[in-house]
Amino acid sequence: MTKKQNNGISDVSRGGVRQGAGRKKGSGKFGEPTKVMRIPQSKVSAIQAWLNLQNSQSLQSAQDIIPSNQAQSDSPFVWHLPPEETEPAELPLYAHKVVAGFPSPAEDYIEARLDLNEKLIRNKEATFLLSVQGDSMKDVGILDGDILVVDRSIEPQDGKIVIAALDGELTVKRLSMKSTGTWLVPENENYPPILVRESSDIVIWGVVTATISQF
Amino acid sequence: MTKKQNNGISDVSRGGVRQGAGRKKGSGKFGEPTKVMRIPQSKVSAIQAWLNLQNSQSLQSAQDIIPSNQAQSDSPFVWHLPPEETEPAELPLYAHKVVAGFPSPAEDYIEARLDLNEKLIRNKEATFLLSVQGDSMKDVGILDGDILVVDRSIEPQDGKIVIAALDGELTVKRLSMKSTGTWLVPENENYPPILVRESSDIVIWGVVTATISQF
DNA sequence: TACTTTGATTTATGTTACACTTTTCAAAAT
DNA sequence: ATTTTGAAAAGTGTAACATAAATCAAAGTA
Structure with a gap:
């Protein structure tokens, strides 16, 4: 595999120990030192x-x-x-x-005067904004690049649109809790519903209360 | 230290392999299996x-x-x-x-103030809100019941989504100014584009800068 | 000369391994 | 009948390891 064939005199003439060689510190995806932890x-x-x-x-x-x-x-x-x-x-x-x-x-x-903050945010302490990638929820008007208003204080019930962490990725889907089990349902016919198995690792981060598209 | 001195015949007669021996599964502080992760x-x-x-x-x-x-x-x-x-x-x-x-x-x-007003409104004096009836613009995420943010100070150019009063009715459509003439184009294949004739009575009220859907 | 390729070096990252701890239970001791 | 004991099984934290990715100067090429 490796073409390095150090038989006697090698052709090693590049690289080598020198100042500044090698990968830079903090160049990893976290940009800082890491530690291993045991996580449930x-x-x-x-x-x-x-x-x-x-x-x-x-x-x-x-x-x-x-x-x-x-x-x-x-x-x-x-x-x-x-x-x-x-x-x-x-x-x-x-x-x-x-x-x-x-x-x-x-x-x-x-007809009335409206403050957008007031209109869109019920519980300020529990609300945050996310922007969307992808179009799996396009049928309910959630498009790529939209801003979602997410309220963590709302209980995730059947039918709510939720932010879920599944397999290490955040997704926005409609939560469906039926007798057949718990599902994360896209609102786009090109995407299949996702069955949340007993063994699945899922965490709901909050309920989507609004989406904002800017043109 | 250890008093176990297995010299020849040991006194091992306790413990041993048997059903039910040892610590129970799930008896750890997390109550479930764990995994090591690298954390910044x-x-x-x-x-x-x-x-x-x-x-x-x-x-x-x-x-x-x-x-x-x-x-x-x-x-x-x-x-x-x-x-x-x-x-x-x-x-x-x-x-x-x-x-x-x-x-x-x-x-x-x-902690910081989520100021959606600031995010969504550039020119406060010239901005108003409008709610939507119909789904002729659903492909760009403008759905029935949405709230539109409309800015009257933006010049209605080709490609902009505008609020137009056409023959006495307000509509939201995409403005298209081609060599074939001026058109009001829905974003829904079930609706035909509307040709704005010379004789038409059309007034553009403003340009739509955002749409808000609430769930 | 200026650009590209090469490859050793260095750091990053995910996983396994390992040493040690804790819990459990039945035989043995009391 | 109660307590002690000790191996077994599972849990936990950290070191170790195997790649992977990034870096840069020497070497190659145009």
Whole structure:
């Protein structure tokens, strides 16, 4: 296999011990020293998923928003959150049966004023945002690049759309708990439902309460 | 030290291979098989803390909270673990192997204000919200009941998704300005594109910058 | 000269191995 | 009947090992 045939006088004339040779410290995927730990089996994938997230999160600051080096699945990734507090912006909300009439939206048409934070976030402490990769949930309007609003304080019930850590990867799917068992169901006919076996290692991170597509 | 002096005929007459001998499976502190994982140093204590928490929650809290076998840690880890989702009991989801409660990947950010307004609204004065009826734009994730964020200050260009008042009705469509004329194009194969004739009465109210679906 | 290839070196990573600890139970001792 | 004992079985933390990936200067090539 190896072409190194050090018979007597070798052709070794490259490489060698020298300053600066070899891989750089901190060049691994974690960017820091590691330690081995013993983890209970059922928690392995949750931790893997979490580490992946942490990883992509720190990459985000340097790179763009969505890391592309692991585009093989529909994993959501943590969205960077605006640090600063600003005054709540209340926007006019027009009735959804807006009749024609005057093109320019005047005060008359305003049905209510709405603060998006208030509208979308019920439990601020338990809510975080993720961005989506993949289109396995496209039929419910969750598209690649969307921002998901996830509430960890909502109980994952049958029919809810959840963020689940399965085999070390985060996915967004609809949770289905039937007599046939627990399933993670995509909303895209090109993807099959996933049966959550007894032996499966699954952790639900939260319930998706909204998705935001930006154009 | 050992008093076992197996010289010739030993006094071995206790113990021995037999059914039921030895420690029981699942009698460890995790109650299940484990696996070794490599963990980045900075995450070790967080994971330990979480594992301890999980442990003391699922098992009896007869023991103490803080394990003493790792009290040598030099990092002043604060055990201020969030009260979190630990609402008055009632999550017997363990039966389904569905467990909530991994520390949020965005925990550090939750403290910060999730300002969706800032994220979604560029020009507050010119922005309004509109809710959607119909599914003519479902392929871009605009579904019935969604809330649209509309910016009147953005110039309606070819390819933009716009709110148009056409012959007295408000619609959301993609604006297409080709040599064949100006079109309002649905994003749903069941709907035909609409040609905007010279005689048409059309007014563009604004450009859609985002859509929000709530579940 | 400028670019590409090569290969030893160094760090990273996942897994196995191993030393030691803990738990368990029945025979032996009391 | 109760306690002691000790091998067996399982658990736990860490070292060790085998690849894998990254790095860079020498050597090769155009």
